[in-house]
Amino acid sequence: MTALTLSTAAAPGLRADAIVIGVAKGSKGPVVAPGAEAVDQAYDGRLAGVLETLGASGAEGEVTKLPAPTGFKAPLVVAVGLGAEPEKDAAYDAEALRKAAGVAARTLTGVKKAAFALPLTDAAALGAIAEGVLLGAYAFTAYKENGKDAKARAGKAPLAEAALLGGKPRDKEHKAAVERATAVTEELNRARDLINMPPNDLDPAAFAAIAQAAAKEHGLKVQVLDEKALEKGGYGGILGVGKGSASGPRLVKLSYTSSKADKHLAFVGKGITYDSGGISLKPAGHNETMKCDMSGAAAVFAAVVAAARLGLEVNVTGWLALAENMPSGSATRPGDVLRMYSGKTVEVLNTDAEGRLVLADALWAASQEKPDAVVDVATLTGAMVLALGSRTFGIMANDDSFRSALHEAAEEVGEPAWPMPLPEHLRKGMDSPTADIANMGERMGGGLVAGLFLREFVGEGITWAHLDIAGPAFNEGGPFGYTPKGGTGSAVRTLVRLAELTAAGDLG
Template sequence: MTALTLKPAVAPGPRADAIVIGVAKAGTGPVVAPGAEAVDQAYDGGLAGVLKTLGASGAEGELTKLPAPAGLDTPLVVAVGLGAEPEADAGYDAEALRRAAGVAARGLSGTKKAAFALPVDGPGALAAIAEGVLLGAYAFDAYKESPKDGEAKDGSGPLGEAVLLGGEEGEAGFQAAVDRATAIGEELNRARDLVNTPPNDLDPEAFAAVAQAAADEHGLTIEVLDEQALKDGGYGGILGVGGGSASTPRLVKLAYKHPEADKHLAYVGKGITYDSGGISLKPAGHNETMKCDMAGAAAVFAAVVAAARLGLKVNVTGWLALAENMPSGSATRPGDVLRMYSGKTVEVLNTDAEGRLVLADALWAASAEEPDAIVDVATLTGAMVLALGNRTFGIMANDDAFRTSLHEVAEESGEPAWQMPLPEHLRKGMDSPVADIANMGERMGGGLVAGLFLREFIGEGITWAHLDIAGPAFNEGGPFGYTPKGGTGTAVRTLVRLAEQTADGDLG
């Protein structure tokens, strides 16, 4: 993990292997952003012209490396694009800073130490840069050949240390901002690790063991229901999904409690450690990334641990509904009827609509504790990907104000999201002639149908929202900004920010 160090912005800067500066896009060409004054002076005030000659424009995500002149304690200057130059007296957008820092951190892979002299006009900007560095420097190399001398076989490896310039010594908030970014960044990256871990090494039992270790480390309370406990408790949804696998299911309850808290949030995560589709087997080409089907549980796990590390004055309980969905002689068949933990019966028309079944049991268990709000997170439907694409998750809720508040929280956190409805007319499509409800309804609007199904398992009077992260949870394309290829850790920052707002008395 990249180490962060905070230092005031003093010329000519600390000794480092590289120094990162920001460049904005203006009508006349690239403009050197605030924070890079000492670097610009070393070029006799002509750095913008040099960058323009090299073809740099300041566009977002653009990276330009050039040798440093005499007077700088570094051999390399790295100019990263921030996008359009803001209006006079307006600061740079936090997400632009976060993405720029991520691009630079990824571009400095293998570098031992780099200084970041990006624009800092307060703790918020510094926090965004710190987050971007930690998330952009992420690398998953656990299954690569053993590193030598701290580097990967190809000589790359993550950025070793990042010195953040601009946090003035003695000024309140700067160190706290870096500490917050560190806790969130490290836990988000742990969620990425879980998503990227091959399913032969991360089955439900192994995931539960990771949660147990985190509980021991951070003083969380944990309860793990194994297969027998699930049978004794009547968790028919989780058992039905996990029945076809040699790896037995688990329901993990991971709780952080603050002695002064007066609000309680419940986060519920879909944790299908591998999804073959079950008897309704997925077609060729759709199985290769299905290790990511536990990304919701990973996000919930990371958010609870982050809340504990930040010491937030709110109680947060995470429910991880863990199962592996496999076809076998003991697997649930299309046409089977499951009796859920709530007592409702569900006719299973498609075993590849399994996430809603494990979530239903966990949502009812979470409802029994009567929290102030429940938020579930799941890679639930391909329909949501068709609707919103690969970078935006959908938000559904049984309360319009809460849905709007969550959308604002997500956008503030740098996680693209969009509000989606729960049209009542789609509920009729899940009527079953043999059970209380079917797990499938109309094909069109399938993501909304799934949300309506989940709503059936929320306790009366409890505020609830559903985040369908099927699109952004796993990046199959090339890296961008601070987002790597593979697991992304989507929704962690939204959940943490919601917990922070709740701790501050604003649940939304």
């Protein structure tokens, strides 16, 4: 993990390998952003022109490198694009700062120390920059051969240290902003690690063991239900999905309790550690990334631990519904009927619609504790990817105001999301002649159908929302901003922000 320091030192005298500055896209060309005054002055006020000559425009994600001016101890200046210049007297958007810091941190792989001289107007801006650095510097290297060449290894290592210029080490707000950013990003990066782990090393039992270790470290209560306990409890959905695998399913309950809390949130995560589709086998080309089908459980796990680390005055319970969906002689077949934990029966028409089955049991279990709100997170449907693309998750809920609050929280922390409806006419498509409900309905609007299915397993009178993160959970393309290739940790920051708002009494 990149070490963060706050520094009031002037950029010219700071010993570092690089200085990161911001450049914005102005109406007449690139504009040097606040924080880079010392660098601009050393170029006699002509830094914007120099950058433009080098091809810089200030566009988001753009990186321009140039030699540091004479007299600077750092040899390199890295100018990173912030996007459009804000209006007069307006501050730079937190997400623009977060992305710029992330791009710079990714660019500086192999560098020991960099100084970040980005626009820093207040503690919120400092927190955004810190998050960007820590998220952008992430790398999953656990399965890479180290090799014999020390220089080659150093060249692949993430940025080791980042000095945030303008940050005041003795200022309580500045220290708190960095501490929050560190706690949230460390847990988010832990979720990324879990998502990136190969499924032969992360089966349900292994995931449960990791949760138990984290619970011990951070003072959480943990309960793990194995196959015998699930069978005894009547968790037919989780058992039905996991019965085809040699690796048995688990239901993990993680609880963070605050002595000052009067609100209780329950987070439920889909944790399919590998999804082959089961008997309804996925076609060729769709299996290679299915280790990521536990991203919802990873997000819930990370959010509960982050809430504990931040000491939030709200009780948070995380439910990790863990199973491996495999085809075998013992696997659930299309046409089988499962009796769920709620007592309802479900006709399984497609074993690749398995996430909703494990979530249904976990949602009902969470509902029995009568929380103030339940939020489930899942890589649930390809239909949501078709609807919203690969960077935006969908939000469904049984309460419009809660859906709006979640949408606002997601946008506030920089996670693109969009509110989606739950059209009542789509419910009829899941009617079954054999069971209470089928796990499939109309093909068109499949993401909404899945949401309607989950709603059936939320306790009466409980506020509930469903986040379908199938698009942004796993980035198969190149890295961008502070988002790496592979697991992203989508929804972690939204859940943490929801917990913060609830603790502050801002959700009613």
